[in-house]
Amino acid sequence: MNSKVEQANQAVAPADVAKYVLAVLIAAAGLFAFYWFSQWPGPVRGLVMVVSLAAAVAVAAFTAKGRDAREFISESVFELRKVVWPTRQESLRITGLILIVVVIVSLVLSLFDWVIALVIEQLLKPGSWFNSLFS
Numbered sequence: 001m002n003s004k005v006e007q008a009n010q011a012v013a014p015a016d017v018a019k020y021v022l023a024v025l026i027a028a029a030g031l032f033a034f035y036w037f038s039q040w041p042g043p044v045r046g047l048v049m050v051v052s053l054a055a056a057v058a059v060a061a062f063t064a065k066g067r068d069a070r071e072f073i074s075e076s077v078f079e080l081r082k083v084v085w086p087t088r089q090e091s092l093r094i095t096g097l098i099l100i101v102v103v104i105v106s107l108v109l110s111l112f113d114w115v116i117a118l119v120i121e122q123l124l125k126p127g128s129w130f131n132s133l134f135s
Helices: 014-036 042-061 064-082 088-124 129-133
Strands: none
Touching: 014 042, 042 064
């Protein structure tokens, strides 16, 4: 468990609400500029949109939820550093083994399907012992 557990039902601070509104306004302004200034070259409009979204994310990052998100991301990166990733050779061996198992299982399933189809065909054929039971 994380020793930094806080109360779950904390109220949102008015400053955070203002930051959220500001972030939404900045993103909306970038979107507005992207479509309103259609005479601008495409790369410039795209750059304006990217800059406005980056600014909106930067403003939202300074809220309580933004700090929580930054902490979560840093802890996730720290945990990813602990992961022991397989080597290329191990990955190729495991992939080959999985492909072999998939082929074997598909062959077994197709054999079952073939046997069941033969049994049903024999049961439904006119003159079979199964049909003579119900005649």
